[in-house]
Amino acid sequence: MTAAEPPLLRVRNLVAGYPKQAGIFGGTKIVPAIHDINVEIGRGETLAFVGESGSGKSTTGRAVLRLLPVASGSIEFEGQDITHWGKRTPLEYRKDVQAIFQDPSASLNPRHLISHSIELPLRRHGMTSKKEIRRKLEWAMDMVGLQRDHLNRFPNELSGGQQQRVAIARALVLDPKLVVCDEAVSALDLSTQGQIINLLADLQEETGASYLFIAHDLGLVRHIADRVGVMNQGRLVELGETEQIFSNPQDDYTKRLLKATPASTPLGRDARRAERQRARLDLAAA
C-alpha cells in the first residue's frame, strides 16, 4: 500500500444490527448488535475476530458483506463509501467480497452438480463462453486440491472437507479481493481443519486476497492471522498484531479469553509457510 492508497476495507465508528418492526405504524428500527467498531484490513492481510459466542463477530462480518443495515458510522471499500448500499449493492462488490460459512452442506444446493454450483456465480457475473467456464472450473478444482471428476458429483457424494473445498473454490473462482471466512472450518474434524487452513493460507499467497477470519478457536487464529481483533458484547475491545495479542494482551477480557484456551505455538508468516510445506510433504509421504 502506498502512502496515498486507502486500505482495502475501512470501518469507522460502526454501529449495525438487525431490523425490528417498531409497531404497527412505526416502520422498522435497527437493534444494534455491534457498537463503535473501528478497523481496517490491508491488501493480502488476514484479520481475525475472536470472542465468545454472541460477541458480534458474525454481525460484523455480515455488515461488511452489506447484508445488514448500518445505524451509524461508515464502511469504505477501496476508499469508496459503501455504508448505505444494502439491497442495491452493486454486482461488482458481490464479486469482490465473498464469504465462506461454517456448514458447506447448507451452502451447496443438494440437487445441483458441483460443476453447476461453481458455474452459477461465473454466469451471474457475466461469463458466457462455455470453453472459458470449463477452463475456470478445472482451474478451481486444481486450486483447491480436488479432482476434476468431482465436478460431476452431487454434494452428498463428497466428504465434509471436500464440500468445504468446493465452497472455497466457488468463493475464489471470482478472484475476490476480500473473503469473509465465518467459522469456515469449525464443522470439520481436526486434521481436515488443518488441511483447509493451510489451503486458505496457500491460496492467499497465490491470489493476494485479504481474509476476515471469524473463529472461536484461538489456536487456529494464531496460526493464520496477521492481526487479531477481540470482541466482547458487541465491541472491539482489543486490536493488534497476532503475536502481541497472544503474548502481551492488554485488555482484561482478552487475558481471560486467552487463559481459558490452551496455548499454541507462535508462528510468523515465514514459519507458517515452512510448516505448511512440511505438512504437505508428510501428507505426500503417507
Ligand SMILES: Nc1ncnc2c1ncn2[C@@H]1O[C@H](COP(=O)(O)OP(=O)(O)OP(=O)(O)O)[C@@H](O)[C@H]1O
Ligand atoms: N438474526 C438475528 N436477529 C436478531 N439478533 C441477532 C441475529 N443474529 C445475531 N443476533 C444478535 O446479535 C448479537 C451478536 O451475535 P453474533 O452472531 O454476531 O455473535 P458471534 O460472536 O458471531 O457469535 P457465534 O460465535 O455464536 O456465532 C447477539 O446478541 C445475537 O443475539
